[in-house]
Amino acid sequence: MTVIDEVRALIGVAQYEETGEFPVERSYVWTMCASVENGNPLFWDDDAARDITGGPIAPPTMLSVWFRPHHWAPGRTGEHLPLKVHFDLKERLELPEAVMTDNTMVFHEPVRPGDVLSTRQVLRSVSDEKKTKLGTGRFWVIDVEYTNQQGRTVGVESYTGFGYRRATDPGGADGGAP
Amino acid sequence: MSRPAPVLVFGDVAEGDLLPSLHHDVTATTVVLGALATRDWRPMHHDKDFAQVRNGTRDIFLNTPNQAAWFERYITDWTGPHGRLGRVVFRMRDSVFPGDTMVLDGAVSEVTVDDTGCGWVGLDITLSVDGDVKSTCSARVALPVDDDDNPWRRGADRWKP
Numbered sequence: 001m002t003v004i005d006e007v008r009a010l011i012g013v014a015q016y017e018e019t020g021e022f023p024v025e026r027s028y029v030w031t032m033c034a035s036v037e038n039g040n041p042l043f044w045d046d047d048a049a050r051d052i053t054g055g056p057i058a059p060p061t062m063l064s065v066w067f068r069p070h071h072w073a074p075g076r077t078g079e080h081l082p083l084k085v086h087f088d089l090k091e092r093l094e095l096p097e098a099v100m101t102d103n104t105m106v107f108h109e110p111v112r113p114g115d116v117l118s119t120r121q122v123l124r125s126v127s128d129e130k131k132t133k134l135g136t137g138r139f140w141v142i143d144v145e146y147t148n149q150q151g152r153t154v155g156v157e158s159y160t161g162f163g164y165r166r167a168t169d170p171g172g173a174d175g176g177a178p
Numbered sequence: 179m180s181r182p183a184p185v186l187v188f189g190d191v192a193e194g195d196l197l198p199s200l201h202h203d204v205t206a207t208t209v210v211l212g213a214l215a216t217r218d219w220r221p222m223h224h225d226k227d228f229a230q231v232r233n234g235t236r237d238i239f240l241n242t243p244n245q246a247a248w249f250e251r252y253i254t255d256w257t258g259p260h261g262r263l264g265r266v267v268f269r270m271r272d273s274v275f276p277g278d279t280m281v282l283d284g285a286v287s288e289v290t291v292d293d294t295g296c297g298w299v300g301l302d303i304t305l306s307v308d309g310d311v312k313s314t315c316s317a318r319v320a321l322p323v324d325d326d327d328n329p330w331r332r333g334a335d336r337w338k339p
Contacts, residue, residue, distance in 0.1 A: 028215075031214065031215045032215040032216070032247055033251075034211070034215070035208075035211040035212045035214070035215035035244060035247065036212070036215075036244070036247045036248050036250075036251045037202075037251065038247070038250070038251035038254070038255075039255075040251070040254045040255075040259055041182075041259050042259045048182055048259055051182060052182065052259050052260060052328065052330055053259075053330045054330070054331070059247065059250055060250065060263045061243070061246040061247050061249070061250040061263075061266065062216075062243075062247070064216075064243055065215075065216050065217055065243065068216065068217035068218065069217065070217065071217075071219050100270075101269070102267060102268065102269045103242065103246075103267070103268055103269075104265065104266070104267045105246065105265065105266050105267075106264065106265045106339050107262075107263050107264060107265070107339055108334065108337065108339065109334065110330065152334070153334075
């Protein structure tokens with residue numbers, strides 16, 4: 001089996017399943033709303049939240065925040081790398097540089113303070129080799145699925161990445177982001 | 179207490195409608211607040227020396243998840259709290275720095291009702307600085323189709339984002 005066949009065998013397979021380290025925090029919702037001056041009453045006015053959304057919710061676009069840990073926690077070792085499947089692909093396909101070309105978020109059941117969310121990553125596709133302005137490489141699509149403690153889907157993020165080797169740098173020094 | 183009325187209902191919206199522009203003067207505080215709010219501790223979002231030396235940018239810059247939050251705020255400022263986001267697709271082209279005045283503009287690209295009776299509005303939004311587009315976002319947001327409809331009360335079988 002070639003490397004690309006091995007990689008493609010992972011298409012549709014759930015990887016890196018994890019449960020959030022802490023429940024969805026209401027104070028973090030306020031921190032987020034303050035950062036963008038979001039005055040939506042759903043997040044600030046309990047009566048409005050009760051009448052419209054059946055109680056407080058978190059802003060839908062905060063989906064990925066719940067899996068980015070606090071900067072420090074007692075006893076934690078090692079660094080938490082989000083989107084591990086992306087970094088695995090770069091490594092296995094020996095593509096030192098990568099860019100994210102677009103990001104889609106689809107929102108299902110609302111996320112509420114106190115929810116404990118789980119996530120998993122699913123590789124959806126890996127293209128054949130393509131030549132672009134940046135260099136030669138492959139495009140891939142990775143879904144990050146989020147569920148709540150009842151097992152209901154709260155959202156799915158899809159990332160399209162392009163991993164490549166620079167045209168002028170066939171050896172490929174690492175350092176590209178992300 | 180009476181139920182709050184929707185700010186905007188589906189029938190108020192037509193393809194081609196423009197959303198009011200939002201202007202915001204970005205400062206280092208804006209960037210750092212946004213990074214903190216999304217728990218993005220990478221130094222290029224709070225350490226100017228790092229951003230200049232390691233990223234080759236002129237300053238620290240807004241991170242992606244916080245830009246998503248700006249787009250969400252822009253959309254729900256327009257719809258009011260009954261507007262329920264179904265989907266956003268965004269694409270970053272260039273960075274936004276302290277000292278920039280970012281401008282969000284949006285237009286209605288589509289109005290449709292799906293087979294569950296949910297009213298969807300498609301939006302094309304740009305985030306630009308001095309007329310240069312830095313990020314784009316296409317969004318799909320549900321609005322109440324009538325007084326009895328509330329997109330937030332739609333269960334999984336009646337919610338097709």
